[in-house]
Amino acid sequence: MAAAQLTTDRLAETHRPTLDQALETIRTRAYWSPHPEHPKAYGENxxxxxxxxxxxxxxxxxxxxxxxxxxxxGWTGGEVSPYGPALGIEYPHADIEVLLPAMRAGMAAWRDAGPETRALVCVEILARISARTHEFAHAVMHTSGQAFMMAFQAGGPHAQDRGLEAVAYAYAEQVRTPQDAGWSKPQGKRDPLELQKAFTPVARGIALMIGCNTFPTWNGYPGLFASLATGNAVLVxxxxxxxxxxxxxxxxAREVLAEAGFDPNLVALAVERPGEGIAKTLAVRPEIRIIDYTGSTAFGDWLEANARQAQVYxxxxxxxxxxxxSTDDYKGMLSNLAFSLSLYSGQMCTTPQNLLIPREGITTEQGPKSYDEVVADLSASVAGLLGDDARANALLGALVNPDVKTRLEAAAALGEVALPSREVANPEFPDAVVRTPVIVKLDGxxxxxxxxxxSECFGPxxxxxxxxxxxxxxxxxRRTVREKGAMTVGAYTTSADTERAVEEVCLEESAQLSLNLTGGVYVNQTAAFSDFHGSGGNPAANAALCDGAxxxxxxxxxEIRRQA
Amino acid sequence: MAAAQLTTDRLAETHRPTLDQALETIRTRAYWSPHPEHPKAYGENxxxxxxxxxxxxxxxxxxxxxxxxxxxxGWTGGEVSPYGPALGIEYPHADIEVLLPAMRAGMAAWRDAGPETRALVCVEILARISARTHEFAHAVMHTSGQAFMMAFQAGGPHAQDRGLEAVAYAYAEQVRTPQDAGWSKPQGKRDPLELQKAFTPVARGIALMIGCNTFPTWNGYPGLFASLATGNAVLVxxxxxxxxxxxxxxxxAREVLAEAGFDPNLVALAVERPGEGIAKTLAVRPEIRIIDYTGSTAFGDWLEANARQAQVYxxxxxxxxxxxxSTDDYKGMLSNLAFSLSLYSGQMCTTPQNLLIPREGITTEQGPKSYDEVVADLSASVAGLLGDDARANALLGALVNPDVKTRLEAAAALGEVALPSREVANPEFPDAVVRTPVIVKLDGxxxxxxxxxxSECFGPxxxxxxxxxxxxxxxxxRRTVREKGAMTVGAYTTSADTERAVEEVCLEESAQLSLNLTGGVYVNQTAAFSDFHGSGGNPAANAALCDGAxxxxxxxxxEIRRQA
Structure with missing residues (x-):
């Protein structure tokens, strides 16, 4: 193998400050991101x-x-943008009997590199991805159906942040135990017992990261980088x-690994032929020791039950x-909720579905509001937010697949429709299926x-x-979280007792709670380094992004110990 | 509830230095123990x-x-000492339909107490156990069959160390995330987005600790204290x-919890009637969210496959x-191995079973030794170590159950017996079944x-x-570790290349390695705060004592977040 172009010294000089800041921020959980959110921040350096x-x-x-x-x-691929065009890209199809052994070949050297070098290589990968955020934004937009700005931010800097957060956690966890330790146990008047001990973090094996349709990078990067930084090879x-x-x-990732002197096969891609279902095949291979998965409950449960040889997240x-x-900012509450229901056509795992409103109504700083008034005012707020087609397109994006459209259309029959869904034309992409959310009244x-x-009704x-x-x-x-799980819970109240009561439910049922959001932070958005995404303690997810577990x-x- | 006798201040004053030293030692992994090993150290204070x-x-x-x-x-119990006498003790039998809900009642207050108070309460429990080490020593001796000194040390201070180590890890893990954080995200010329965030560690539920016969405290305390310190109730x-x-x-534990103002039902005991098999029943109860188990592979595998609602260790x-x-201290190697094979009649999960010796022989500082010579010399070393009955009794203890005796007797038929097992009389306990180890020659x-x-042949x-x-x-x-698992690996070599090769096998197969032990440290013994017990990465165990995982x-x- 040629001499590494990316030396450890150069990697440390470039990226150690970033890693240190990430390590500091996961402790303070203050705001920080090294990845600019604004599209205009790119194009230089x-x-x-x-x-x-x-x-x-x-x-x-x-x-x-x-x-x-x-x-x-062979070659395979058939992506069609939710905005209409077929991408027309073919990807290599892998013979896993060849690929899996090849992925193991470089693992000993990757292990011997140690936690710091692995972390720095991961940061370099993220930095190169960051430099191509504009390119990734289009790729995310035309696979997920997210509107451009969301694809740019959530698919770019926010995903990169989540990846870096995972690298920081992985690094911190590995260096909690020192590389070496001397151990000397007193024996009274006799000589002490003395040992020299070496501690080496070792990989579990090959990690499988199973990507999702809606947030391929945001949901994919934490598992990918956590596994790679801890010494595993990663099959995507x-x-x-x-x-x-x-x-x-x-x-x-392969480019950076090779330039740093490692085997590029530590990261590889497995694209399936139509109907091949390789996730199931791969998930139970003995070489696969870690699985990260985002998607349906049915397949997630299947993985947890069947991929017994692997750690499954x-x-x-x-x-x-x-x-x-109740609220003391009725308009702020309505506009905040309206945005959360609308963003990416409600196709986020964090989008609120059930708004629980007392049938006697609520109190607000504008006086009491009946249940019907609250629902009507919220509907008006959503309609207002999405009244302009250009703005609607920029917020909604496109429906990611026909199932979402089918569910949306069926939802109108479930109860009285307070706000019907509206079809929005997209002048740039006339084939895009763009819909505003429906709000349906139900009786608890x-x-x-x-x-x-x-039941989860994924979509708007x-x-x-x-x-x-x-x-x-x-x-x-409480019953919903316990039986169905929840990625997010929101609550609006001006009562300290009610606030305490909803906190208690969330603490007891392990759900992440946002209270009285009326401004520019939304219940469906979390920030890396500070907010946990999911709790790992209710049925919606068995892990949180990102924590020690x-x-x-x-x-x-x-541990290798020997007499000193 | 009466005012707590054990206030947080008093607990902190008494135990915070101990906790801090434990936290420091799991980072340095130097030698430390707050629990004296010598029986004479007790009786004061x-x-x-x-x-x-x-x-x-x-x-x-x-x-x-x-x-x-x-x-x-009702009441149940039928313990009979491996040394002969029936203990004649009856324990309460629990109706779990009553006990499990009662155990949940105090969990909110235990959660609200926070990580530090929970840790200090756990340290107080351990301190009171430590003060009664002499009493525990007899209890461990007459249930496990360990000789008194081993029951005293392994069942007393060493077990307490492992419990304290788990408390330290649990505390450190919970305080990695701050209780509160301010978050302020710049918005260019607009006001920043500001949130106040609170982070609370919450329990999973009730933890079930399933104890073992041979090391009830040593193997039980890590899970018990790790679960309790992280806010869970624990059913033992x-x-x-x-x-x-x-x-x-x-x-x-119940006494200390009550004195500290907490519900004593946070820790409870579940003793089974003969043949009742309550571990299986309890393991799949929805209230049980964590299980710690030490014992047979068959039941451990069953738990991992069936207790899907729980984290299973x-x-x-x-x-x-x-x-x-090869070795440059032939005599030291033989005596070190002889001790490891003899201690507690080989009834440790860490006792070496297979000694792999080249049929061409080995090199030593005394010149080459043939395979037959090595086996004969090792046999002589064991025979010498155990030649005196008093010393043999002090090292061997008693066979823990009749199955061990059956396996021991059957082993002689498996190959040529290099060292036959010898029956040792125990003058103090004539009914004790005491046997020296058998060494059988096999051809790889x-x-x-x-x-x-x-196959594992548990016993001497x-x-x-x-x-x-x-x-x-x-x-x-490599094949043995991969297919059967290993708690320990030992190796003797004077060759740097061989040393590197055996290290590589252990790194690749996740096995803990002791190299060239010829003195007073043995492959089957690990020290809390410094040595890992098991790796959690091979089939012998899915967890290590003790690490972050x-x-x-x-x-x-x-997380509970609200607008600032």
Whole structure:
């Protein structure tokens, strides 16, 4: 192997300050990000400008995506943008009998490099991805259906932040135990017993990262980088409709690994042929010792039950609730909720679904508001937010797949429609399916309605559930989190007692709670280094992004001791 | 509830320095223990003397062990000492439909107490146990069959050390995230987005600790204290033959919890009626969210497969190997190995079973030694060590159950016996079954022999396996660890290349390695705060004592954020 172009010294000089700041921030949980959110921040210092990013993306279309990984036995791919166009990209299809052994070959050297070098190589990968954020933004937009600005931010800097956060946790966890230790045990008048001990973090094996359709990078990077930074090889299995953002990621990772003197096969891509279902095949291979998965509850549960040889980290589905009890900023509450329901057409695992509103109404600084008034005012707020088609397109993006459209259309039959969904034309992409959210009134006490609001209805569908009281809302919240899980809980109240009561439910049921958000922070958004995404303690997910538990079991520590 | 006698201030004054030293030592991994190993160190400052400890133990015999826990629906117990006498103790039998809900009642207050208070309460529990080490020593001796000194040390200070180590890890993990954080995100010329965030470690639920027969306290304390310190209630289900040490532990824990103002039902005991099999019933109860288990591979695998609602930490069986390649201290090697094979009649999960010796022999500072010579010299070393009956009794203890005796007797038929097992009379306890180890010669290349050495033969049975070469030994070591697991690996070599090769096998297969031990440290012994017990990365155990992974998933962090 040629001498490494990226030496450890150079990596440390460039990236150690970033790693240190990340390590500091996961302790303070203050605001920080090294990855600019604004598109205009790019185009200098080697990063792609908006125009260059678009050109880079377009150059990928209608061609083969070359990756020099072993075991390529054909080409496959059929991504079609939720905005209409087919991407026309073919990816290498891997013979896993060749690829998996090749991925193991470089693991000893990757282990011997140690935690710091692994972390710095990961930071370099993220830095190169960051420099191409404009290119990634188009790739995310045209696979997830996110609007451009969201694809740019959530698919770019926010995803990179989550990746860096995982690298920081992985590094911190590995260096908690020293590399070496002397041990001297007194023996009274005799000589002490003395040992020299060496501690080495060792990988579990090959990690499998199973990507999702809606947030291929944001949900994919934490597992990918946590596994790589802890010494594992990582096989990336993208969702068949969202391959490109992860294929680009794998390409960058392989480039950096090779330049740093490591085997590029430590990161590889496994794209499936239509209907091949390789996730199931890969998940139970003995070489696969870690799995990260974001997607349906059914497959997440299957992985947890069947991939017994692996550590399995899942983010599945939940039913997110907002309890509306009272507010001293009625307009702020409505506009905050309206935005949360609208962003990316409600296709976030964190989007609120059930709004629990007392049927007697709520108190506000504008006086009491009846249940019907609250629902009507919220509907008006959503309609106002999305009244302008350009703004609607920029917020909603496109429906990611036809199932979402089917669910949306069926939702109108579940109850009284307070706000009908509206079709929005997208002048740039006439084939995009763009819809505003529907708000359906349900009665918390009716069994038929319960069947609706106690199921996840993924997409732009919200239920305004009339409940007998706030106490009733809290019991329903508790039952929903316990039985269905939740990625987020929101609550609005001016009562200290109610606040304490909703906090108690969330503490007891392990749900992340946002209280009285009326400004520019939304219940469905979390910030890396500060907010936890999911709790790992309710059925929506068995892990949180990102904490010690997310990284600590991706490696083991081998001790070698000898007489001093 | 009455005002707490043990205030937080008093606990902090007494125990915070101990906690701080434990936190420091898990970072440096130097030698440290706050729990004296020598029996004569006890008897002052409130701790029981040898005589008082024995009297306390004897006062427990032939009576009911009262515990004021809810749901007692009868009495059960039938412990018989491996040294002969029946203990005659009856324990409360619990109606779990009453006990489990009662255990949950105090969890909110235990959560609200926070990580530091929980840790200090745990340290107080350990301190009170430490003061009664002489009493515990007899309880451990007469349930495990360990000789008195081993029961005293391993069942007393060493177990307490492992408990304290778990408390330190649990505390450190919970305080990695601050209780509160301010978050301010710049918005260019607009006001920053500002949030106030609170982070609370929350329990998973009720933890079930399933104790083992051989090391009820040493193997039980890490899980018990890790779960309790992270906010969980803990239900202790002892092995039916080793109830007393854990019943005493539960009693002390309940006393301390009550004195500190917490619900004593946070720790409770579940003793089973003969043949009741309550571990299986409890393990799949929805209230049980954490399980710690030490015991057979079969039941450990069953727990991992079936207790899907819980985090399951298992230490199962493995096949421990020592590779004998060469040495520059032949006598030291032999005496070190002889001690390891003899201690507690080889009834440790860390006792070496397979000694891999090249059939061409080894090199030593005394010149070359043939395979036959090495086996004969080792046999002589064991025979010498155990030649004196008093010393033999002090080292061997008693066989813990009749199955061990059956296996020992059957082992002689597996191959040529290099050292026959010898029956040792115990004048103090004539009914004790005391046996010296058998050493059986096997041929690594013979399939019949392979069936023997590739299975765990728990008890005082070792196989001197002739292999073609050291390289052959390393391949067999690799295969053994991969297929059967290992708690320990030992190796003797004067070759740097061989040392590196055996290290590589252990790094790749996640096994803990002791190199060239010829003095007073033995491959089957690990020290808390410094040595890892098991790796959690091979089939012998899915967790290590103690590391971040052992504690990080016993709690979750709930974030509550609100606009600042």
């Amino acid at each position: 080697g990063s792609l400008s908006a125009a260059d990013g678009l050109a880079a993306y377009e150059s990928l279309l209608n061609s083969r995506f070359e990756l020099d990984q072993p075991g390529t036995d 299995k993208p969702h068949p409709r969202a391959v490109l953002p992860l294929a680009l990621t794998v390409r960058v 899942t983010e599945k589905a939940g039913v997110n609730t907002v309890v509306v009890d 006490a009716k069994p038929d309605d319960e069947a609706a609001y106690m 569908v919200s239920f305004a559930v009339a409940v007998d009281s706030t106490a009733d809302a809290l019991e329903l919240l 997310f990284v600590a079991n991706r490696f083991r520590v081998v | 409130g701790s029981l003397s040898a005589a008082d400890g024995l009297a306390a133990y004897e006062s427990l015999l032939n009576s009911r062990f009262e515990l004021d826990q809810p749901g007692t629906d 289900k002892p092995h039916p033959r080793a109830v007393l040490p854990l019943a005493l532990t539960v009693r002390v 298992t230490e199962k069986a493995g096949v421990n190997t020592v590779v004998v390649d 290349a013979k399939p019949d022999d392979e069936a023997a050495y590739m 049975v070792s196989f001197a396996v002739a292999v073609d070469s050291t390289a052959d030994a390393l391949e067999l070591l 052992f504690v990080a998933n016993r709690f979750r962090v709930v």
